[in-house]
Amino acid sequence: AQSVTQPDIHITVSEGASLELRCNYSYGATPYLFWYVQSPGQGLQLLLKYFSGDTLVQGIKGFEAEFKRSQSSFNLRKPSVHWSDAAEYFCAVGAYNTDKLIFGTGTRLQVFP
Amino acid sequence: DVKVTQSSRYLVKRTGEKVFLECVQDMDHENMFWYRQDPGLGLRLIYFSYDVKMKEKGDIPEGYSVSREKKERFSLILESASTNQTSMYLCASSLGDSWGANVLTFGAGSRLTVL
Numbered sequence: 001a002q003s004v005t006q007p008d009i010h011i012t013v014s015e016g017a018s019l020e021l022r023c024n025y026s027y028g029a030t031p032y033l034f035w036y037v038q039s040p041g042q043g044l045q046l047l048l049k050y051f052s053g054d055t056l057v058q059g060i061k062g063f064e065a066e067f068k069r070s071q072s073s074f075n076l077r078k079p080s081v082h083w084s085d086a087a088e089y090f091c092a093v094g095a096y097n098t099d100k101l102i103f104g105t106g107t108r109l110q111v112f113p
Numbered sequence: 114d115v116k117v118t119q120s121s122r123y124l125v126k127r128t129g130e131k132v133f134l135e136c137v138q139d140m141d142h143e144n145m146f147w148y149r150q151d152p153g154l155g156l157r158l159i160y161f162s163y164d165v166k167m168k169e170k171g172d173i174p175e176g177y178s179v180s181r182e183k184k185e186r187f188s189l190i191l192e193s194a195s196t197n198q199t200s201m202y203l204c205a206s207s208l209g210d211s212w213g214a215n216v217l218t219f220g221a222g223s224r225l226t227v228l
Contacts, residue, residue, distance in 0.1 A: 034216070043221045044156075105153060
């Protein structure tokens with residue numbers, strides 16, 4: 001069965017600084033990988049996804065993520081964080097034989113001016 | 114835009130009450146899901162449905178049931194609410210044409226407090 005680990009519960013960065021949120025997955029084959037963002041009081045919104053092909057994927061709001069098979073990782077990055085990026089970020093993994101997504105426990109991002 | 118609407122944003126119920134959480138999507142999606150979100154635990158799948166009247170248990174189905182009588186509507190039912198069911202409940206839907214590769218569209222959530 002697949003699983004997802006987000007090792008960082010809470011991250012604080014200054015506005016304008018770079019950001020990397022970590023995600024590690026466990027799955028026997030190449031999984032489908034997703035990053036979602038949840039702003040306060042809102043549902044989750046898709047940031048980006050990886051299904052196959054180029055291992056560096058671009059998403060909305062200037063985010064990107066890189067799939068590294070050797071490290072079973074799919075880390076989310078942004079070169080310069082804006083105050084509006086403060087939110088909770090969830091990594092998720094899907095598998096070939098099910099419609100279910102497995103979510104990580106989330107990373108809360110705080111941005112200081 | 115696909116819209117997933119959860120009719121109640123905030124509910125307060127008493128222990129033992131029957132609770133209905135309603136979710137409606139407007140883009141003819143095949144799949145619908147109910148997740149529970151708790152701090153430090155992320156999102157956990159309660160139930161999902163891949164067709165009308167079809168349902169499958171997720172990871173934490175105990176104490177919950179679901180109903181999908183129409184394609185656009187997926188209801189979560191707490192037969193007898195308990196305090197440990199105080200949580201944020203998120204409904205989602207997806208197209209259902211490609212296993213594992215479907216993007217979920219989420220509703221805004223229903224925050225339930227059981228006293």
